[in-house]
Amino acid sequence: MNKNIEIIQPDDWHVHFREGDMLEMVTNFSSRINKRCVAMPNTEIPITDTNKASSYKELLERASNNNFIPLIPCYLNENLDLEDFRTGIQNKVFFGSKLYPSNATTNSSHGVSDISKIFKFLEILEEEKSPLLIHGEKVADNIDIFDREKYFIDDELSFIRKKFPLLKITLEHVSTSYGVNYVKENENIAGTITPHHMLLTKKDVFLDDAINPHHFCMPVVKNETDLIALRNAACYNNSKFFLGTDSAPHPIQEKKPDLSSKPGIFSSPCSIELYAEIFDEENAIDNLEIFCSINGPKHYNYPINDTKIKLEKKEWFMSEFSSYKDIQVKNFYANKKINWKVAY
Ligand code: DOR
Ligand code: ZN
Numbered sequence: 001m002n003k004n005i006e007i008i009q010p011d012d013w014h015v016h017f018r019e020g021d022m023l024e025m026v027t028n029f030s031s032r033i034n035k036r037c038v039a040m041p042n043t044e045i046p047i048t049d050t051n052k053a054s055s056y057k058e059l060l061e062r063a064s065n066n067n068f069i070p071l072i073p074c075y076l077n078e079n080l081d082l083e084d085f086r087t088g089i090q091n092k093v094f095f096g097s098k099l100y101p102s103n104a105t106t107n108s109s110h111g112v113s114d115i116s117k118i119f120k121f122l123e124i125l126e127e128e129k130s131p132l133l134i135h136g137e138k139v140a141d142n143i144d145i146f147d148r149e150k151y152f153i154d155d156e157l158s159f160i161r162k163k164f165p166l167l168k169i170t171l172e173h174v175s176t177s178y179g180v181n182y183v184k185e186n187e188n189i190a191g192t193i194t195p196h197h198m199l200l201t202k203k204d205v206f207l208d209d210a211i212n213p214h215h216f217c218m219p220v221v222k223n224e225t226d227l228i229a230l231r232n233a234a235c236y237n238n239s240k241f242f243l244g245t246d247s248a249p250h251p252i253q254e255k256k257p258d259l260s261s262k263p264g265i266f267s268s269p270c271s272i273e274l275y276a277e278i279f280d281e282e283n284a285i286d287n288l289e290i291f292c293s294i295n296g297p298k299h300y301n302y303p304i305n306d307t308k309i310k311l312e313k314k315e316w317f318m319s320e321f322s323s324y325k326d327i328q329v330k331n332f333y334a335n336k337k338i339n340w341k342v343a344y
Pocket of ligand 2: 014015016040246248
């Protein structure tokens with residue numbers, strides 16, 4: 001049955017645009033739909049000061065539609081210049097700050113290995129009511145890849161929250177039912193949920209003697225019970241969860257069938273459509289707007305957008321690759337049928 005819906009224009013509160021030709025290729029997949037996007041600062045040279053943030057914002061504005069607003073968090077690291085950080089937060093050059101535990105994911109080697117060394121920056125965020133965005137995984141030799149989120153919550157996040165109770169936190173790309181419950185039960189914390197964590201389980205990634213690198217991301221997708229918990233959190237009107245695709249392109253040559261592969265799933269060519277499909281499957285299409293367009297701005301104290309987008313229920317197939325100059329990236333959902341489409 002054909003069906004059209006109209007929703008307030010969404011925002012993507014977590015997306016990777018990269019740099020150079022890749023940035024030129026991917027930015028418009030996000031700006032075609034979203035009014036605002038949080039552009040992740042784990043670029044080749046991470047965005048650690050106000051100059052880098054301002055020039056990155058300009059690059060993104062130039063590569064995208066006129067009315068698109070990129071928001072750039074500062075990449076946290078113990079060596080940041082404290083005064084530059086304070087100015088960037090106070091003047092909103094930075095959209096809060098992003099905590100990458102070191103070596104948890106792509107370009108995180110400059111991240112944080114000892115949380116106590118960044119407390120001076122967290123103090124400023126708390127004072128200025130500016131958000132802390134977190135890649136919530138604890139990485140250690142004795143921690144299983146599937147347990148990283150739980151260990152981060154228990155060992156690091158609980159500690160941060162105790163020390164900075166008023167700090168506004170976003171637990172990015174929540175991937176477990178444990179994470180969902182933690183966000184639900186605690187104050188001043190919300191979570192983003194990706195489409196892929198609501199569509200895949202570890203069986204889609206870990207094959208008999210190889211991995212499918214196009215389904216490999218951090219945090220890795222988990223069990224059916226986790227997928228169901230994430231769908232419930234997103235779809236049934238829980239105001240603490242909102243849209244963050246974590247669309248993360250890598251050239252195909254970086255994708256290998258083992259754990260040396262770059263993690264990241266490139267979903268922006270179909271992300272809003274996949275969210276619509278998931279909500280529809282859950283008989284919750286009427287809640288799509290709250291998740292995509294209302295909960296995020298509420299958490300961040302931003303105005304709700306005053307423009308709208310239309311989605312039609314109609315079948316189409318996602319193409320296999322996105323390409324530009326000599327870059328080729330495998331699209332998430334390549335060659336698969338999708339039942340919703342943005343109407344332009
Ligand atoms: O899978 C991921 N890819 N997770 C992240 O947190 C980072 C991202 C990337 O930048 O490639
Ligand atoms: Zn990410």
